[in-house]
Amino acid sequence: xxxxxxxxxxxxxxxxxxxxxxxxxxxxxxxxxxxxxxxxxxxxxxxxxxxxxxxxxxxxxxxxxxxxxxxxxxxxxxxxxxxx
Amino acid sequence: xxxxxxxxxxxxxxxxxxxxxxxxxxxxxxxxxxxxxxxxxxxxxxxxxxxxxxxxxxxxxxxxxxxxxxxxxxxxxxxxxxxxxxxxxxxxxxxxxxxxxxxxxxxxxxxxxxxxxxxxxxxxxxxxxxxxxxxxxxxxxxxxxxxxxxxxxxxxxxxxxxxxxxxxxxxxxxxxxxxxxxxxxxxxxxxxxxxxxxxxxxxxxxxxxxxxxxxxxxxxxxxxxxxxxxxxxxxxxxxxxxxxxxxxxxxxxxxxxxxxxxxxxxxxxxxxxxxxxxxxxxxxxxxxxxxxxxxxxxxxxxxxxxxxxxxxxxxxxxxxxxxxxxxxxxxxxxxxxxxxxxxxxxxxxxxxxxxxxxxxxxx
Numbered sequence: 001x002x003x004x005x006x007x008x009x010x011x012x013x014x015x016x017x018x019x020x021x022x023x024x025x026x027x028x029x030x031x032x033x034x035x036x037x038x039x040x041x042x043x044x045x046x047x048x049x050x051x052x053x054x055x056x057x058x059x060x061x062x063x064x065x066x067x068x069x070x071x072x073x074x075x076x077x078x079x080x081x082x083x084x
Numbered sequence: 085x086x087x088x089x090x091x092x093x094x095x096x097x098x099x100x101x102x103x104x105x106x107x108x109x110x111x112x113x114x115x116x117x118x119x120x121x122x123x124x125x126x127x128x129x130x131x132x133x134x135x136x137x138x139x140x141x142x143x144x145x146x147x148x149x150x151x152x153x154x155x156x157x158x159x160x161x162x163x164x165x166x167x168x169x170x171x172x173x174x175x176x177x178x179x180x181x182x183x184x185x186x187x188x189x190x191x192x193x194x195x196x197x198x199x200x201x202x203x204x205x206x207x208x209x210x211x212x213x214x215x216x217x218x219x220x221x222x223x224x225x226x227x228x229x230x231x232x233x234x235x236x237x238x239x240x241x242x243x244x245x246x247x248x249x250x251x252x253x254x255x256x257x258x259x260x261x262x263x264x265x266x267x268x269x270x271x272x273x274x275x276x277x278x279x280x281x282x283x284x285x286x287x288x289x290x291x292x293x294x295x296x297x298x299x300x301x302x303x304x305x306x307x308x309x310x311x312x313x314x315x316x317x318x319x320x321x322x323x324x325x326x327x328x329x330x331x332x333x334x335x336x337x338x339x340x341x342x343x344x345x346x347x348x349x350x351x352x353x354x355x356x357x358x359x360x361x362x363x364x365x366x367x368x369x370x371x372x373x374x375x376x377x378x379x380x381x382x383x384x385x386x387x388x389x390x391x392x393x394x395x396x397x398x399x400x401x402x403x404x405x406x407x408x409x410x411x412x413x414x415x416x417x418x419x420x421x422x423x424x425x426x427x428x429x430x431x432x433x434x435x436x437x438x439x440x441x442x443x444x445x446x447x
């Protein structure tokens with residue numbers, strides 16, 4: 001699973017990054033986590049409100065910091081969809 | 085506790101049930117009951133704050149009734165819980181209202197709208213659409229590339245920080261509906277007029293060229309929300325915003341208490357009163373580099389007003405601290421040419437000046 005945190009580096013973006021780390025640990029899946037901070041690249045995902053979370057190229061959350069539990073659920077759902 | 089609900093509430097509840105489906109209806113009902121209980125407790129405590137503060141000051145601490153210290157202490161003990169309680173209730177309400185608006189929905193409403201009506205709608209939506217200030221650039225690009233005119237986009241981006249909904253609600257609670265209405269109307273007018281001016285000037289060419297090459301049509305899925313979700317969002321907002329602003333609010337009240345107790349009546353009238361013409365531009369200039377929290381400013385404003393400062397001057401100061409912020413301009417520089425930012429600051433600054441003078445003359 002490939003997870004990206006989109007955000008220009010504000011406080012809530014850092015919060016989301018931490019929540020995503022926790023979510024990966026919770027979900028028990030192997031995942032890569034990275035930050036996307038360039039506005040040009042963020043815009044390519046069609047996101048207007050940051051922070052946003054992208055799982056396997058799909059924007060799952062935008063404009064909020066969801067609980068780690070919710071992110072974990074989304075990670076699991078995405079992994080199942082891939083047939084992993 | 086009996087489960088008696090007012091007709092309006094049970095109607096809202098049954099609608100929530102319909103949206104959430106039967107399994108969660110019981111849980112939703114319990115949540116609503118908790119909310120009602122919390123609101124009742126809030127009202128009971130709130131009604132007794134004044135008595136409590138004066139008892140603490142004169143009864144428990146035994147302070148002299150005529151001293152400056154007791155005036156300051158009583159002000160603090162009354163205002164601190166009052167403002168914090170109001171803030172919690174207001175943020176909860178605002179959080180619930182905001183759950184009905186998303187940036188995507190706002191963009192759809194504004195796309196292709198013309199001058200005038202588009203600016204008005206953009207200003208109104210700017211007040212209620214939730215977004216963090218660090219989203220200003222993505223929002224700007226998303227709007228412009230989706231066909232929202234530049235001027236309309238600016239009305240939205242100016243109104244959002246200018247008319248802070250928490251500040252609005254606190255103004256209403258502390259100063260009455262007249263001041264709150266004036267704040268809303270003047271802030272909206274500035275956003276609308278500034279957006280129209282920018283639209284008229286045809287400044288599209290000053291938007292950095294790469295912006296237009298971006299495709300932002302990839303849609304983000306919008307899940308439906310139940311009333312329970314909305315309430316939860318409200319509670320999250322209270323924790324989030326409350327957790328961030330309470331130190332500002334307490335500091336503001338402490339400063340306010342000092343002013344209330346120790347600054348002689350009408351001392352401020354000389355340099356913050358309506359006769360001091362230079363006080364309005366000075367307030368705006370001081371406000372730009374100063375980043376402050378609107379909620380924290382409110383108790384200071386209240387104390388300043390009580391000592392003879394003019395309302396227009398205080399409002400101008402508040403608006404410039406929140407609407408013209410240096411960090412935001414640095415971020416906007418990424419997508420806007422420097423000249424466009426200068427126009428933006430100029431138009432908004434002039435608008436705030438006009439509001440300051442207008443209030444000082446009218447009130």
